[in-house]
Structure formats: C-alpha cells, structure tokens
Amino acid sequence: MKKPFLLSAAMLALAISGSLQAQDHSSSAPHSKFYLKIGGGYFFSVSPGQFPNVGPYPPQDLHTEYNPTNANPLDTLSRKVLTGSYGEGVRGGLSVGYNINKYMAVEGTFNYFHSKKNLMTRNLTTIVGSGKELGGVESHGYVNAIDFAPSLVLSPGMEKVNPYVRFGVVVPLWGRLYIETDAYQLSAPPPSIPVPGAMIQTTIHRKEEIKPNPTIGFQGALGVSFNVSPRFDIFVEAEYRNVPVKSKEKEITTYEEAHTLVNGTTGDKIQDLPGRSLGDLSVAEKNTIYVTTLDKNSNTEINESGTKTFYKNDNEASNDLKSYINIGGLGLNAGLKFRL
Template identity: 40%
Template sequence: MKGTILFIVLFTVIGSSAFAQENDVKPIEGRGWYIGTGVSYFFEITPGEFPNVGPFQPRDHYEERDPLNPAQVLNYTESTITGSFGEGWRAGLSGGYMFTKYFGLQVDVNYFGGKSQLMRRNVIVIQDGPPLINSVATGDVRALIFAPSLVFSIGNVGQIQPYARFGAIIPLYGYLKINTNIIDNVNIPGTAREIARTEKVHPTASLGFQGAIGFNYPVVHKVKVFLEMEYNNAAVNSKDKEVTAYSETRTNTTNGQVTQIGLNDLPIGMKLTDYEKTVTSSSNTEYIPGTIPPINNPNFDPNQKAKDLRSYINIGGLGLTLGVRFRF
C-alpha cells in the first residue's frame, strides 16, 4: 500500500515537472497547477447489516414482562439494524496539475467525520414498570483519507466548466468509535449496574473507489469556485479493538453500597481484542461465537488479549462538495 502511494506521488511530480519544463512550447490554455479546498456532506446509499457489538447481533429489541412473573414475556418487537457509516461531513485539501485543458491528475487529502449510527438496542421492562435492562450502542467513523484521481474536462473556458474525476480511496488513518451505555438491574442478583464504555476499532489497510462529476465557475482571475457530486465506495475490515473509556457503578439494592469500576480495573482481555478471519476452540474468545444468548468461554484467559471474528463496515456514500480552487 505504501508503495502504491509513493508511485502515485512520484508519477505526479515527475510527469508534471516534465510538462512544466517545456519552455519552448507555447503554453496550453487551461494547463497548470492548482490547489483547492472544499467541504462536503455525504449520504448513505449502500446500507447493509451492521457488525456485531461484541457478541451481540445488530438488533433493536423491545420486550415487556409480566409484573407478577418477570420471567414471562408478554410481548416484544425486534428488527435488524442496517445502515452505512458513509454518512457525515468531510473537509479537505486538494492539489493537481492539468497536463492539457482536457486531462489532469488530482490528489486529495480529506478528513471524514461520520454521523452517529445506532448499532444495537436492547430494552427489557416490567410492564408499566421500571426497566430491567436498557442497553444502547452507537457508532461513528473518523478517517483521514488519501484520494488520487484522474481528471477529465471538456475544455470549456466559459463560465461553466464541467469535468469528471475517477480514482481511488486509501484510508491513511481512522477508527470506528462505539459508545455503549447500559442500565442492568437483572444480570447480577441484588445489584443495579450502570455502565458507560467507549471502544475504538482500528481497520486494516484497504482500497476503495471514487467517481465525481462537477463544474468550475471562475469568479476572479485564477480563482474558481466548484460544485461536484461524488460517489465513493470503500469496505473496511477490522484489525483490532481497544476500550478507551470505561465507567461502571454497582449499587447493592439491599444496603445501598456503591462500588466504582474504571478502565484501569479491567484485565487486558477485556480492554484489547485482535480480530481474526477464523477462530477456533483454542482461540482466546471471551464468548463462544454464534451462541444466542452469548455463552461465556470457560477457557477464556482475561490476562491475555482477546480474539474475535473480523467484521466489515462500509464507509461509502453519495455527497456534494462546495469549494474553491486557485490556479498558478
């Protein structure tokens, strides 16, 4: 991946310099360097099922139980949670060189901040009474993206100057942040728990596609505003996960005694997880994969990093970008 990026950069610099040094050739209108900046908003267009939150599937579950017999379920609703992490704001810088007024090469570096998405919700209540469990997990993506593209223009030098771009998306840095808040009054008898947890899932190296159409509009000499519509598609798989914040309050419902548990109180196996394509009975998984409800793995060693199945997310979308470009 690093070799690919280096090749693209060298190709841009060497190719552009060669054209720029042709002093004995009459300058071509529309040829030359430019830089720009823009702000975008993207909408999801390829929703899919979200990855699991730990051992829990992406489900929106609501359940009411009998006040006289809390083990008896009176009614419930459940739905699959789908979506994409490609919706959100983006801002960045771009630079390029037009070899002719019809063809050029552009490189963008963008920062993307995704909209928070519901990944899991589990609400269990006593009918007309207090909650037994209220668990909600939301996720959003942050990413720094390198995006080289080829630029094609019809060569129009009037007020409206249409163009198209096609290229690649290479995430340089980023993570999926998952915030989970839990009220649990049932899983530990005689204890009410309130939990707030933040996890960061880091991705493996990946490559995506982008395509855009737009137009430049000259406003003053060598300054243009531009508007473009862009489609991008990139599937990213998980590499590892780290719990970055954890707060748990346990209240004894008999005597009111309160116990606080923080991030430093968690063992390594509950803070760090490595994702793998395949796990087996010898893998250090906290839960036995595929069991519903999750079954604790009796061989789990909390003093070692946990293992879990790799998951995939989509950060593609369709967006509009408004910005300004400066020519040299």
C-alpha cells in the first residue's frame, strides 16, 4: 500500500510544481515591443523605359555597313531602341520596428540595392562584303544605392500565421549610376605616318559615375509572417517600389585610350602610338553638370579632333540635358524577425 501511496503523492507534487512554474512563466515580463528584421530578395522590372543617352550615343542597338561605292557610304542594316529599368537586381535590408498594438506597427528599414547590368548603347560598323569590323561602341550601366524606407504595418494580429500589409515612402541616401564603355575603331593613318597598307587601331575603355538629385519614392508590400518560436518569425512578402531618379552631375573616373599601328590586312601590330589617359582629359571632358535646358550660355561641345572633344570653356564642367531612370520594381523578399 505504501508504494501506490508514495507514487500518487509524487505525481501530485509534480503536478503542483508544474502548475506553479506555469504561473511564474505567465507572470514573467513580456517581450519588448521593439523588434529587428533582416531580409533580402530579388526585384524585377515592371515599368521599363528608354535608357538615357551615353554621351553622343542614343539608346540604340545599331548595325551599319560601310560601302565606299555608295554616295552615302553608311547603310543601316538594323536598328533597335534599347529599353529597360534599373529596378531589377538584388536587395538586402535591416529593419527596426515598434509594435504600437497587436494590429499596428511602424518600421524603418535601411536597404542596399545592386541592379543588374543593362546594355545602354551598341553601335557596330562593318565593311560590305567581308563583314570586317571598322568600329564599334558598347556601353553597359548598373546602379548601386542605399535608401531608408519608413513604413506602417497593418495585420489582423494572428499568432501562428499572420498576414500583413506594409506601405510607406523610400528616401534614397546614396546612389550612383555606373556606365562602362568600350570603343574600337580602325582608321587610315595621317600623312605623317607613310606606311603602305597600315591602319590605326584605336581602343577606348571608359567608366563614369552619375550622381542623382535628391528624390523620394513609394513602396508597398503584402506578406505573411510565420511564428517559429516565442522570439522568432520567418516572413515572406511581395513588394512594389516606385523610385524615379534624375541625374545631377557626372564624372569620368577611368579612361584608357590606346592607338596601335597595325597591318590593314592581317591586323598584326606594327608599333604603339601615343594615347591618352584620365589625366589628359580636360575639365569639360571629365565632368558634366546636368541641366533642364541648354541655351547659348551652356558649356557645350564646339568641335572634335580625333578622340578629343573641345567645349566653349574646356576648363569648366560641360553641360548636358538631365536624364531620368527608375530604380523601382516588383520583388520577392524573405527574412527573419526577432522580437527584443
């Protein structure tokens, strides 16, 4: 009789102990209303537009053919307008949030964005009959940016699976549009280089950075949060962003120009000729300030000599028309939420 009685007493003691522990747990201080989120995702372009010009080259994929027997030696074989958006790419962010109540919260998110590379212009010239390339220009551009996105979050306050909507604004803090250009040209040498059958092969590699004007955009998301522990949630969401950006100023940061005398038939190198580097560019060639209107007071191009461009004032930044891009899009995000 003693054994059953002792067993019953032990079970009762365990039950009372468990009840007291549950009461202590329920009376413990709740989590802070603050939380952190870390996430990332990929965005797709939903509103592609025509890319801005790259210097004198419009946003076109142009293939022309050189035929010296024609009055107009250049015939257009194909022409295509290049469109797209800088909103396509990868994005990662860190958020700080505060739960106002069970159904409403406010968030502030710092995001880093890197867009995919876009073909902005391509211009190819070949010789009729042989298809040999006389020259070509090809430019690709991409965007890196950091922004701050404050938003309001609304949900039905469910515990395990909680859908929500989030909407707010986007304030870009820093950003650059980088454009990399490679050019190639074959041309006849000047009379000062009397080498029969020779051609001058010119190659140029250039990188420029375009700084934006201050702007503001809009963002909204529809998502679901899955509770996995008292402190952690996993979330997935679809987000839309619209962030129009216009150019402010441009600087060429890399410039490599090489000239080589080659055999016009075989392409074999004969000798290197003097070229230009970044330090040889004038202030006007290296720097550009964008304006909404060009007039007689604008510092615009007046002449060209080979690869060098002359402006009204070579010692001041040149002027060009403002261009517009959009770094918004439709994306899919996923991440982790931690309640403090």
